Amino acid sequence: MTEQPQPFRDPRLPFARRIDDLLQRLTLDERIAMLHQFAPAVDRLGLDAFRTGQEALHGVAWMGPATVFPQAVGLGATWNDELVRQVGEAVGNEVRAKRAEDDRVGLNVWAPTVNLLRNPLWGRGEEGYSEDAALTSAIAVAYTRGLRGDHPHYWRTAPVLKHWLAHNNETDRDTASSSVRPRVLHEYDLKAFRDAVRAGAVAGVMPAYNLVNGRPNHVSPLLSQQLRSWADRSLVVCSDAGAPSNLVDSEHYFDTHEEATAASLRAGVDSFTDHGQDSAVMTGRIRGALERGLLDEHDIDTAARRLLELRFSLGEFDPGLDPYANTADFDTADHRALAQEAAEQAVVLLKNDGLLPLDPAAGKTVAVVGLLADACKLDWYSGTLIHRSTPLDGLRERFGAEHIVFAEGADLVRLKCADGWLQVPAAGTGQDPVRGAEGALDPALIAGRTDLPPLTCGDTPSELALVDWGNGVITLREPDGRYLSVAEDGYVRASADEPGGWIVQETFRLEAVEGHAGGHRLLHIGTGRYVSVAADGVKVAAPGEELSGSGEAASATGAEASKPANALGTVFETEVTERGENAVARAAAAADTVIVVAGNDPHINGRETEDRATLDLPAQQERLWRAAHAANPRTVLAVTSAYPYALTDAAAALPALLWTAHGGQAAGTALARVLAGDVSPAGRLPQTWYASDAELPGLLDYDIIGSRQTYLYYEGTPLYPFGHGLSYSDFTYSSLTAEREGELLRVSLTVTNTGAVAADEVAQLYVRAVAPSVVRPLRQLAAHRRLHLAPGAGERVDFTVPVAELGHWDVAHGRWTVDPGAYEIQAGASSTDIRSVAVVTMGGEPAGPRPVLARGLEGADYDEQLATEITDRTKADGDAVTAVAENNELLYRRCDFGAGVRGVAVSASGEGAVRITVDGATALVPVPATDGPYDYRTRAAGISASGVRDLRVTLEGTVRLARITFTGDSE
Template identity: 70%
Template sequence: MTAHTPPTEPFRDPQLPFADRIDDLLSRLTLDERISFLHQFAPAVDRLGIAAFRTGQEALHGVAWMGPATVFPQAVGLGATWNPELVRRVGDAVSKEIRAMRAKDERVGLNVWAPTVNLLRHPLWGRNEEGYSEDPKLTSAIATAYTHGLRGDHPTYWRTAPVLKHWLAHNNETDRSTTSSSVRPRVLHEYDLKAFRETVEAGAVAGVMPAYNLVNGRPNHVSPYLSTHLRAWADEDLLVCSDAGAPSNLVDSEHYFDTHEEATAASLVAGVDSFTDHGTDSSQMIGRLRGALERRLLTEADIDTAVRRQLSVRFRLGEFDPEDDPHDATGEFDTPAHRALAQEAAEQAIVLLKNDGVLPLAPEARVAVVGLLADECKLDWYSGTLIHRSTPLEGLYERFGPERVEFAEGVDRVRLKTSAGTFVHVPVVEDAADEVRGAEGALDPALLAGRTDLPALTTDATGTELALVDWGEGVLTLRAPDGRYLSVADDGCVRASADQPGGWFVQETFRLEPHGNGHLLKHLGTGRHVCVSADGVKVADEDPEVFELVVAERGEEAVARAAARADVVVVVAGNDPHINGRETEDRTTLRLPGHQERLLRAARAANPATVLALVSAYPYAVDPADLPAVLWTAHGGQAAGTALARVLAGDVSPAGRLPQTWYADDADLPGLLDYDVIGSRQTYLYFEGTPLFPFGHGLSYTTFSYGGLTARVADGSVHVSFTVTNTGDVTADEVAQLYTRAVDPSVPRPRRELLDHRRVTLAPGATTELGFQVPLSAFAFWDVAQDRWRLEPGAYELLAGASSEDVRLRTTVTLDGEPALPRAVVAGGLAAAGFDEQSGIEIVDRTKVSGDAVTPADGAAGEVVYRRCDFGRGIAGVTVEVAGEGTVELSLDGGPALAVLPTAAPTSGPYDYVSLGASVAAAGVHDVHLRLRGPLRLAHVGFSG
């Protein structure tokens, strides 16, 4: 056996602990080299033999943006599987493909920005497709599984290093870099932090990415929660990577700091370790960091802390131990196993929402498959390039045979007639896409859309019939007969050049605007109107063309014909992930776009046996009353069509479950920017209305019975067990769900809350016993009076069943805990944001560094209530710490004002607090009501004897 010979540089010695090796490497790096490491694109250090490194490889549901790769279902679809073990295998496959791709292309990074842990609080959020669930427990279970798959199971070396997105309370795209999420302490701890915490504590997370928004008036990139919460949960160093452009936003859009040097220093001190800004150009950020050092806003120790965290990740990835890295030679890419897994995931993600017996389809059925997504396999912004694809039409052809399947897309077929009497013409181009197909035959839509070598549209006497689709809110796409979408390149010319709408700035969408006896055609990507000139059709600021829309056929006519000839109609409806609901753009309604509603009505009128298959990134409010069957699936990746066909045919019994509430109407929704899930009764946890379909809902082709629920308290946990039996004649999966409800809580608690779940496969007649060990901490809530978690003593109902509303078994356990105590306010006073209830109030930053204050949301008036405040034997006075201008009125138990405290004059700034005092006599326990009038901030309330 050969003795170990240490390398010259200790940082390359695999026998030493990582911490010692990092210390050694840090000591060898110059200050300039260490600063350069703080940009997303860290350069190589040739003198030490250190390679370049970049943070940020997108891998939300497969390797994204780096060319062909296996494409799995969208994240919300993976959430709908309710199957952590499946999702772990998906993460495992994705990380292996990353390693395989990196072996051929060093641009492929090992620091992966995935998964997204933001909760699906509001279904109109444009990025709904990126999250797993509205519930923190389910979200953390799925996210933990995915990160474990991405990390790999080697005890020392990680296959990839997952970074969770987006910290924190980020659930709107509208003004996302300037809006503040007002998050009261209970919502912060019980909801938004909870999903992140449980995932981080599971031990397979390398870091997080702060979100663009502010929380309680303070940008996430300078949040004290990064140190007080996030880093307290992990045993290893966590790497915090900024979101793209967010460091500059602190000054440019948020105006939170006056200079970029101040903003950069504040971010670094708060805990940001890698700055993603200005693309590959690191000079701006390096300049800001040097400026911050020169102004003594930073120290070298601050730089070293951030670099140390980066190096910790790089060492764990095996970068400095290539001979010992077990993942270095991983070559699993587009394997049969990965293809099978993509199909399995797509099948498990399908949710059967309603079925009156029309499904599964009879083997001899003649099927009409219709709709705008019937022959589509849509990708989203975080998809890889498809190597394989399967549309619903292709899946049904494969399963039933083309002779028994009829197709009608349902597009409107139109010609655009100019004011001169000519028509828009699409020049025929042979094999336009061949030049941009890769070795695997995959098409890059972005390359097609941006091409300027294809001929621009022209006009002639007959024109070209175009397929027009209205995706809702008047947003249109136009497609040439050969399938190419009309798009606009940098030169402004309109060409039929895109395989699909896509890209960061979508150039394939238009809007028809009534004008005189015709319409202007506005290109949404540029904001310009289409005009016709001597050198072709283009967009311009002047001389827009007035078009007459000549309709050759309405889509519903073709759908009705196909539907009338079939035994069963499958209407495939939903969204295009790049249109009306995506990153940077929230939806405005739950309704299905009008074009698709027309197609659905036409199919149903022609054939009562109409199945609606929704393929979408988010929920819709559809009326299922006269539909015999409804299914939903997220965009299912490369195997979407095959999976849907197998479920429709009964080869697979559907067992997906809704990961979020489906509301019946827009009126059921809170405001998009209302983050108080408790006060405004949001999500299944608090919603008191009747949902269209509840959280956890999903039907099967068989039936299941539940029995034998038992519960006992022992060893700091509640031990729960019950049986599930397949009482039908089909082998199928059931997703058994366990919820709890506090029977008589002292504060508002969830109507029911998911404790755990299990997805199991059962043959006909088979029974399984499921056991759950639920820690007592799962029954606790955040006590704002004591500023900590507290388990309240009393009765808790345990609910077992098939959804949050389909409860089959109930029992009650009585738990010991800490009784509620009045707030001891004489000694410590009241932290303003620690209220029990509020009306018209938002939480803002007490200072730029830490702390919270409250202010009227509209700058006019609001109220906060603090329950059960104990004044002991009596108080004689009250003081309030305020900034700004206005008045604080104090009353007890909702009675008349006992003290009115006005500011004599506006303070010099929002963080310049003054103390106002008044005499107040009170004793015993009372509810304190504070009414705030005017644009002032209240930080603290004190009481004196």
């Protein structure tokens, strides 16, 4: 007789039945253990260990060699959903293939990032897709569908979206609060997550480090109120690394870790990423919360059930039925071709006065210059390159090496010490464990190389390539390409292939020394200490360490004189042997055409943990393109960067500009093929390029409506608008029609290639309310389609747009609404290049004024505000508003007071007063000190108002306003 399997092992049963069976077999301690990122095996039941979290943003990351696709913002620039789906599928297959060889590779992938690129100074802008919610969600849906696979029960990988919610700043990222009014929340920040989750290929989300409206995202009520209402299956919420501890340690939101852990678990966090692989700390906190009655077993089981459903979906319990179990697709010819195609499709032609494309057959000389001309830069979430193509590589291959001249443009310098010159010893041999270490679970733990001799000070100077990346941040590289770096032992060595690591050890700052003409100290940014020359080599000394060598800063004056010499570091004299712009000018003068490759290093000045300070291109790179252009007017600027730049002068002076995100392993080949005309560029900007820093709101200003942010509300003239991108061909838009069919709009148009070359075009569809009742977007993307058309060919393009996309969040009534009236359906080649317009009219009754007698007023439901911010009403739920300056105001438009009111009551905490003004009548409601910010009391005052009137509120003192209600004359 065949023994029946345990029910949880029986594939004939639905997952829910099997999970029920398994849960009741697990002990409480075993269920608690499952809630840590590194869940241990349960040997007695044959359960394997399980790990949440595998980085896969644009390829398998942190696990050694993998196919490296363009950065996420580059995938967004393709505006090609199907291409991105294919990329997701390839990445998912490589995750599976690597998992088969290394069980440290996880199948729960933490990707993609769907935070909206609201502010271009955000350090992690490279990780997102777009500033627009519709484009972001469309690309996210495509990528997650590829990662997930199309089997009805089993998933290739299980994608988790990052980072919930309203997260666009690295500055104070674990303590800053994003003030997000309800309209921005529903129309913008939630939308990118909502549409991706509803598409059904998302396994969960990761909360962000920041707070929203005064409450940490890891205890957000929106996880249950919004997120989990969008899906018909359970969603796993994985905490960000260390965030559970932040609730107490940095945010001070809770007094004890037991309270914090209980609150986050009850809010919806299922998997705790904290204390690395040591699960004992978090499981101990969970047990402590249980003992204190802050949790019960049902809370544990709810989270464990979600995690088990994830594991069942990944085929862990049915290896024989898992269709992805034997996936071996890794670094295949198809993957390499896809990486190249993605890099080609991501290139955006910003300007072209006819200089491009270049003709490789003409035999002309091309100068390839610039600090990124021979670079293939990676970012924090890249895999290790198997294949590598720089712009120089690509252009040599496409145009012939004999037709290419090259000049990097770095300044060549020598550093003089008191006893000689800074010199780099020979490298010797040996594998560099710092770069390309396969199988490293956490790059932050990789230590610097210590098997090389440190720099010394001697008679023979070493010539170093100095690159200024902006804000005074420099790198120094010796002639064979190795960067100066500082290892854990403090010595400076030429040991790094590229800048990188969680804390970059290859960046320095030259600081002028007062009273010492030409003298500089060299500050190592990673340690915050100065470089000193000692008898046993050049090092950054720990405070208080005595250095036995000579060459210390004996010339210190003033306040510096009281510091230990080693703390001040050695004074170096910098001798420039060649300016980079001179080398660039020589190369440019010797060529027919110049390609200047500029941009950023994704590990420097803008990355995770570090926001950018400016939109400006670094000054050294400005000098290079200007020198090239002065020597040769046929100069093209190709910007390879993770972010927009304010290229105002370059855009005015140069005949051609291109931009691409860092394009992964095929970046150089892709750029060369676009320059040669093998591919007509059709990338489109996924975010607005502003003309200067002055056009930007504050980094922490999340009110895109109030401060007129992104293309949706920006009323100025951008340098290059959202959706912009030129082609080597021309296209016309015609025969636009738009009709309502139930709850859908059916939109059709014809796009025709009227040019001479086959090319892609991105047809963009926008909607605009003609006479809105409230501030609405100038236009808003509703759909897009990337097309390939032969010369003279046309294609009829059909779009389906839900009528709800015409709507907005109505704060007056607390609901989503589509106002009656006329709406323009706009088709064009960018958000400002509209080629055809149709009008549709929505019927129905207007929503009417605010029913304040029936609903009262929630403090956060204002129409406009000045100098206030939204904060948490309680630690569990709700919003309140507080002032950030004395000159503050809240405006609530069109409040309907009916036949009249005679009194007003406010629910508020803190201490101060609430001043309410309606049509000239004012009530001052005192708020005596309450017992803390969450102790709300109701205070009343008299006021007379009738009819429909605007209401204004001013907050005094530390008041937190939760709600306002009114008493009618009839009461």
